[in-house]
Amino acid sequence: MRRDVFQAIADPTRREIIHLVARQSLTQNAVADHFDISRPAVSKHIKILTECGLIVIKQQGRERYCEAQLKQLNEVSAWIEQYREFWTSKLDALGKFLEEDNRIPIKKTKRR
Numbered sequence: 656m657r658r659d660v661f662q663a664i665a666d667p668t669r670r671e672i673i674h675l676v677a678r679q680s681l682t683q684n685a686v687a688d689h690f691d692i693s694r695p696a697v698s699k700h701i702k703i704l705t706e707c708g709l710i711v712i713k714q715q716g717r718e719r720y721c722e723a724q725l726k727q728l729n730e731v732s733a734w735i736e737q738y739r740e741f742w743t744s745k746l747d748a749l750g751k752f753l754e755e756d757n758r759i760p761i762k763k764t765k766r767r
Contacts (some may be wrong), residue, residue: 660727663707668692669700673709677723680713686721 663669672686685699701721704710708727713720 658706674723680720
């Protein structure tokens with residue numbers, strides 16, 4: 656089953672695993688050593704990351720190494736970019752409105 660990349664980054668433990676293996680390939684045990692959770696729990700997180708295509712497992716002798724494959728994060732970047740463009744245009748329009756609003760003279764009314 657292929658999981659969605661957004662599922663992978665939704666969990667802080669998985670984000671930390673991505674961060675760790677992005678710097679260097681690590682064995683599954685070395686990854687687990689960075690966390691205060693059980694090895695089977697870390698293994699489940701690694702499995703989800705593998706199913707999302709963010710990590711590949713490579714066998715070297717008796718060791719299984721986790722390697723980052725971060726191309727899938729481009730999907731997240733594209734999704735975020737559409738909202739960045741949307742909000743940038745809205746904030747630019749607001750700024751323009753406020754600039755124009757400051758140029759309009761305010762009529763002072765007489766107090767009785």
